[in-house]
Amino acid sequence: xxxxxxxxxxxxxxxxxxxxxxxxxxxxxxxxxxxxxxxxxxxxxxxxxxxxxxxxxxxxxxxxxxxxxxxxxxxxxxxxxxxxxxxxxxxxxxxxxxxxxxxxxxxxxxxxxxxxxxxxxxxxxxxxxxxxxxxxxxxxxxxxxxxxxxxxxxxxxxxxxxxxxxxxxxxx
Amino acid sequence: xxxxxxxxxxxxxxxxxxxxxxxxxxxxxxxxxxxxxxxxxxxxxxxxxxxxxxxxxxxxxxxxxxxxxxxxxxxxxxxxxxxxxxxxxxxxxxxxxxxxxxxxxxxxxxxxxxxxxxxxxxxxxxxxxxxxxxxxxxxxxxxxxxxxxxxxxxxxxxxxxxxxxxxxxxxxxxxxxxxxxxxxxxxxxxxxxxxxxxxxxxxxxxxxxxxxxxxxxxxxxxxxxxxxxxxxxxxxxxxxxxxxxxxxxxxxxxxxxxxxxxxxxxxxxxxxxxxxxxxxxxxxxxxxxxxxxxxxxxxxxxxxxxxxxxxxxxxxxxxxxxxxxxxxxxxxxxxxxxxxxxxxxxxxxxxxxxxxxxxxxxxxxxxxxxxxxxxxxxxxxxxxxxxxxxxxxxxxxxxxxxxxxxxxxxxxxxxxxxxxxxxxxxxxxxxxxxxxxxxxxxxxxxxxxxxxxxxxxxxxxxxxxxxxxxxxxxxxxxxxxxxxxxxxxxxxxxxxxxxxxxxxxxxxxxxxxxxxxxxxxxxxxxxxxxxxxxxxxxxxxxxxxxxxxxxxxxxxxxxxxxxxxxxxxxxxxxxxxxxxxxxxxxxxxxxxxxxxxxxxxxxxxxxxxxxxxxxxxxxxxxxxxxxxxxxxxxxxxxxxxxxxxxxxxxxxxxxxxxxx
Numbered sequence: 130x131x132x133x134x135x136x137x138x139x140x141x142x143x144x145x146x147x148x149x150x151x152x153x154x155x156x157x158x159x160x161x162x163x164x165x166x167x168x169x170x171x172x173x174x175x176x177x178x179x180x181x182x183x184x185x186x187x188x189x190x191x192x193x194x195x196x197x198x199x200x201x202x203x204x205x206x207x208x209x210x211x212x213x214x215x216x217x218x219x220x221x222x223x224x225x226x227x228x229x230x231x232x233x234x235x236x237x238x239x240x241x242x243x244x245x246x247x248x249x250x251x252x253x254x255x256x257x258x259x260x261x262x263x264x265x266x267x268x269x270x271x272x273x274x275x276x277x278x279x280x281x282x283x284x285x286x287x288x289x290x291x292x293x294x295x296x297x298x299x300x301x
Numbered sequence: 302x303x304x305x306x307x308x309x310x311x312x313x314x315x316x317x318x319x320x321x322x323x324x325x326x327x328x329x330x331x332x333x334x335x336x337x338x339x340x341x342x343x344x345x346x347x348x349x350x351x352x353x354x355x356x357x358x359x360x361x362x363x364x365x366x367x368x369x370x371x372x373x374x375x376x377x378x379x380x381x382x383x384x385x386x387x388x389x390x391x392x393x394x395x396x397x398x399x400x401x402x403x404x405x406x407x408x409x410x411x412x413x414x415x416x417x418x419x420x421x422x423x424x425x426x427x428x429x430x431x432x433x434x435x436x437x438x439x440x441x442x443x444x445x446x447x448x449x450x451x452x453x454x455x456x457x458x459x460x461x462x463x464x465x466x467x468x469x470x471x472x473x474x475x476x477x478x479x480x481x482x483x484x485x486x487x488x489x490x491x492x493x494x495x496x497x498x499x500x501x502x503x504x505x506x507x508x509x510x511x512x513x514x515x516x517x518x519x520x521x522x523x524x525x526x527x528x529x530x531x532x533x534x535x536x537x538x539x540x541x542x543x544x545x546x547x548x549x550x551x552x553x554x555x556x557x558x559x560x561x562x563x564x565x566x567x568x569x570x571x572x573x574x575x576x577x578x579x580x581x582x583x584x585x586x587x588x589x590x591x592x593x594x595x596x597x598x599x600x601x602x603x604x605x606x607x608x609x610x611x612x613x614x615x616x617x618x619x620x621x622x623x624x625x626x627x628x629x630x631x632x633x634x635x636x637x638x639x640x641x642x643x644x645x646x647x648x649x650x651x652x653x654x655x656x657x658x659x660x661x662x663x664x665x666x667x668x669x670x671x672x673x674x675x676x677x678x679x680x681x682x683x684x685x686x687x688x689x690x691x692x693x694x695x696x697x698x699x700x701x702x703x704x705x706x707x708x709x710x711x712x713x714x715x716x717x718x719x720x721x722x723x724x725x726x727x728x729x730x731x732x733x734x735x736x737x738x739x740x741x742x743x744x745x746x747x748x749x750x751x752x753x754x755x756x757x758x759x760x761x762x763x764x765x766x767x768x769x770x771x772x773x774x775x776x777x778x779x780x781x782x783x784x785x786x787x788x789x790x791x792x793x794x795x796x797x798x799x800x801x802x803x804x805x806x807x808x809x810x811x812x813x814x815x816x817x818x819x820x821x822x823x824x825x826x827x828x829x830x831x832x833x834x835x836x837x838x839x840x841x842x843x844x845x846x847x848x849x850x851x852x853x854x855x856x857x858x859x860x861x862x863x864x865x866x867x868x869x870x871x872x873x874x875x876x877x878x879x880x881x882x883x884x885x886x887x888x889x890x891x892x893x894x895x896x897x898x899x900x901x902x903x904x905x906x907x908x909x910x911x912x913x914x915x916x917x918x919x920x921x922x923x924x925x926x927x928x929x930x931x932x933x934x935x936x937x938x939x940x941x942x943x944x945x946x947x948x949x950x951x952x953x954x955x956x957x958x959x960x961x
Contacts, residue, residue: 177335226402
């Protein structure tokens with residue numbers, strides 16, 4: 130029974146990943162991250178992705194006190210005022226870099242558009258890009274969370290297998 | 302092995318290399334850093350990471366031999382990646398790879414000119430990292446060799462050396478060092494392809510002695526080649542003939558290679574405007590369409606030192622020059638280019654002038670006013686408010702006393718005569734080595750054309766002129782020139798105005814800003830004498846582009862302007878321009894801005910533009926526009942170029958001047 134669950138989980142995960150790749154949410158960079166995950170760093174992908182989410186949160190929070198002050202030189206990164214295009218550009222660059230490093234393809238593309246708009250001081254364009262960015266980011270986050278949950282369940286399920294197998298072996 | 306000698310602490314076994322190569326990774330983004338670290342570990346390198354540039358510097362200073370390679374992000378909060386790159390290159394002589402999320406050409410250019418051995422884009426792939434050890438080997442292989450050479454060897458490949466180096470290759474080590482530093486600062490030099498083998502790409506590397514192919518040195522080289530005959534010229538013999546201390550066979554060999562390419566270009570690229578444009582775009586300075594020493598210009602650009610003297614021109618068959626001249630009125634002042642410009646060496650100017658004088662008869666044929674005059678020669682002539690000072694300068698330079706050539710100069714008022722000795726071109730001296738041979742007769746007509754790069758556009762003349770001028774502080778001149786140009790423009794429509802294209806002047810060490818200014822000014826006035834009261838506005842946009850785009854931009858602008866504004870102006874150039882300029886990597890926005898500025902139609906925008914540009918400008922280091930780059934990009938005409946929102950060109954110009 131548990132084994133069956135593991136297989137099903139694995140199938141679900143594969144399906145989800147396939148969908149995400151197909152949609153362009155993730156690209157081959159994500160695959161590369163998965164390949165980097167091995168015995169020496171078993172949770173590499175989830176670690177990296179968690180760091181990514183953690184860092185990106187700062188981008189979207191409004192300037193409300195200390196929560197937003199991460200690096201100290203800018204209090205609000207992607208707010209709707211677009212007060213400072215240059216700073217925004219800097220943050221965007223970083224966000225773009227990290228998004229592309231984990232394979233968040235769609236997010237990265239929106240960043241590119243956002244950057245272009247901000248360079249042109251195109252406020253409307255920036256607004257639109259920001260909305261889109263938030264949307265894509267949320268979507269990505271949800272899906273990846275889902276993925277990792279499934280992974281965790283799978284690991285648990287697989288772990289639970291062994292005791293059962295051992296018992297079975299002992300029985301035999 | 303040298304590796305061990307130099308990297309005393311190299312823990313990696315030679316045989317096992319690149320396994321165990323010690324890499325220092327710097328990136329403020331924790332995700333990228335982590336991914337990079339893991340990837341590098343996967344390649345079996347030894348990785349040290351830090352997210353702060355200052356920490357990285359400390360680590361490196363503590364023990365430079367602990368690391369073989371540095372990978373650094375470009376955008377970092379505590380220190381600019383390029384700055385770190387420079388420092389590491391200067392102090393530690395380690396290969397540095399830049400990393401960035403976007404691969405804008407200007408950034409890549411900046412990286413390379415600041416001495417990066419490579420420029421990677423995020424996300425970094427494993428395959429790319431698997432090969433980075435080559436940079437370590439390359440550095441180790443060539444460095445000791447260079448270091449063993451006499452300190453006088455200063456490679457002028459960077460073109461930056463042209464003006465400032467001025468010195469011959471026999472300069473002292475100090476000079477070299479300083480020159481290197483200066484060169485680095487001025488930057489922009491595009492590394493010559495040919496130099497790869499011999500020297501490190503890093504221009505800022507103080508420890509690597511480089512040969513500066515100064516005007517005199519090049520003259521020697523050319524005379525040696527002539528003596529031997531081009532076919533029979535082998536590096537060893539040339540070296541013997543030249544009898545210069547501290548010059549190695551390899552230096553000569555690479556220089557010869559460039560020279561040959563240049564000659565080829567000269568002979569191939571004649572008579573075609575597109576050629577010119579292409580030339581401009583091409584590093585080789587084919588920009589000098591003008592028949593005149595396109596090749597020469599190319600040569601210079603290829604050479605990187607931008608110090609081709611006019612004498613080298615003389616070695617070129619005049620016939621080819623003539624051919625070129627036809628269309629653009631190719632006045633190409635060569636040789637004097639950067640060297641002349643920069644240092645205003647009258648000596649070299651004279652030489653170049655002499656050379657030019659010889660060539661002139663041949664060149665005279667070009668009727669179009671495209672005077673490629675002196676595009677490159679910017680600094681040679683100091684910008685003076687007086688309109689005709691350029692003439693004066695030229696007179697100074699004109700050792701040969703070729704009055705005719707100077708007449709042209711007179712045409713161009715302030716034009717910072719980049720002539721560098723070329724009497725003809727008023728070219729606002731951007732260090733472009735472009736040699737403009739101005740036919741005296743042509744000069745007359747050309748006056749307006751004076752633009753260095755023979756812009757086929759008559760109106761462009763002015764522009765081209767400016768463009769050529771780019772450079773350097775001649776910004777002021779531009780404004781002045783503009784005034785003059787207006788009149789000049791009226792003189793004649795020189796379709797063949799060869800765009801002065803800063804391109805040929807790539808070696809121009811002048812900061813891009815100046816260059817831009819120049820260009821803008823040129824464009825401004827070309828466009829419409831009436832419209833542009835101050836070239837300054839134009840220059841502003843130029844700054845933005847900073848790099849080679851200048852030329853491209855200018856052309857664009859001119860195209861636009863001419864198209865839009867002055868229907869009457871010959872449309873000749875339009876096609877020329879379009880075709881010629883390769884796409885310059887400049888961002889479209891910049892270009893648009895440039896165009897807009899070029900139009901200079903409305904002064905209202907200038908102010909804002911200026912500010913905007915300034916901001917942008919500050920972001921960019923002055924760079925020498927590589928000739929290639931100039932022509933490389935060709936942006937479609939920006940729709941908005943006809944923006945008449947500049948408050949006052951004068952303001953812009955003033956601002957620019959201040960900036961400059």
